Amino acid sequence: MNQMTRLVPAPLPDLPDPDVCWAAFLRRDRAMDGLFVGCVATTGIYCKPSCAARHPRRENMSFQPDPAAARAAGFRACLRCHPDAVGRDRLAVEKAIAFIEAAEEVPLLETIAAHAGYAPHHFHRLFKRETGLTPAAYARGLRAARLKDALGREGRVTDAIYEAGYNAPSRAYVDASQHLGMTPSAWKDGGRGVSIRWRTVDSSLGAMLVAATDKGLCRISFGEGQAELHARFPQADLQPADAELDAIAARVAMLVDDPAAGADLPTDVRGTAFQQAVWAALRAIPPGETRSYGEIAAAIGRPGAVRAAGTACGDNNLAILIPCHRVVRRDGSMGGYAWGLDKKQALLAKEKGK
Incomplete structure (x- = not known):
């Protein structure tokens, strides 16, 4: 995605399978709050999945x-988990996001909270719970995404910086370092001035490309080589691997059979605030388990953004390390995978011990 995804409230998806709903209640899954409610026949109440009350019989x-x-259907809201509040909170966050996106400059927390109708301290916690980001981080990510888009259109870097809403280049360069992985001028020039070390390494699922900047891994993929890396960064200084990258590449290859091997590998991938939230949700999926695209959208507080969550999965640059292969369709079918469904199926089979 070249621009910050604009997400608006959408109709709730169809009710998930009852077994999926029951499993969500058993694990008190906050990510499923807002997607459905559970109705208890013996008490006459309905609850959200994360309710802390004792579970009824199935x-x-x-x-x-x-x-x-x-x-x-004749049920009343639980007084312990307040299931009706989930919708109100999410609507408030949507209202705040629209306000942030319409603002020319990053608004203050107090201003955003007042617009949403909440006290600042409470809304700060609420916004982070729903999106995985603070209001300020969301606003910075949005502005950096606008900068990325403007760099692709404007003739001069300075013009792109001011079009994106920055008052001074200094803040733009800080944001670019965090969200683009390189300076605005380097991004505009296809990685000019950035040194990327790379190599291919054999894994049990075939050859893998492993590439890194001085900050960390910027590309892990199957079936790619120098030509594909050059196409992504045509002006970057591509260098053969040194001993440090050789060691990192060996650990990357191990990820195919041992997902825990990459827990502390350094990374240098940047995206919009929404993409970063999706990628963090992917890394939270335990090996051997899967989530649907809808569950990922719900996990970052955006249950109506199923399609955008799928797009963010497709924008993942770090195969296996950011495990987008653990995301499937709601009916359990594979869905898509940038490096081929055979690789996705094989990875899932390995993680499930099959």
């Missing part, structure tokens, strides 16, 4: 797509 629980449907 035969006493049914599921509805939203609180309104539960109330229509």
Whole structure:
């Protein structure tokens, strides 16, 4: 994605399979809050999946797509988990995001919270819970995404910086370092002035490209080589691997069979605030487990952004290390994978011990 994804409230998806709903209640999965509610026949109440109350027997629980449907069926809201508040909170966050995106400069937390109708301290926690980012981090990511887009259109770097909403180049260069992985001029010039070391390494699933800047890994992929890396960064200084990258590449190859081997590998991948939130959610999926695209969208507080979550998975530059192969469609089918469905199936089979 070259621009910050604009996400608007969307109709709730169809009610997940009852077994999926029940499993979410058993693990008190906050990521599923807002996607459905559970109705307890013995008490007459409905709860959100993360409710801390004692679980009822399975035969006493049914599921509805939203609180309104539960109330229509004769149930009342749980006074412990307040399931109706989930929708209100998410609407407030959507309102705040629209406000941030319309602002010419990064607004103050107090201004954003007041616009959403919340106290600043409370809204700061709420916004981070729903999006995985603070309001300020979201705003910085948005502005950096605008800078990335402007760099592709404007003739001069300075013009692109001011078009993106920066008052001075200094802040733009700080944000670019965090979100683009290189300076604005280097990004515009296809990596000019950036040194990238690279090599291919054999794994149990075939050859892998491993490339890194001085900050960390910037590309891990199957079936690529120098030509593909050059196409991504045509002006970068591509250098053969040194001893440090050789050691890192060996650990990358081990990830295919031992996902824990890469827990502390350095990375240098940058994206929009939304992409970063999706990638963090991917890294939180335990090996051997899968999540649907809808569950990933819900995990970052954006249940209506299923398609955008799928796009962010496709924008992943670090195969296996950021495990987008653990995301499947809601019906359990494979969905897509940038490096081929055979690789995805093989990775999942290895992680499940098959």
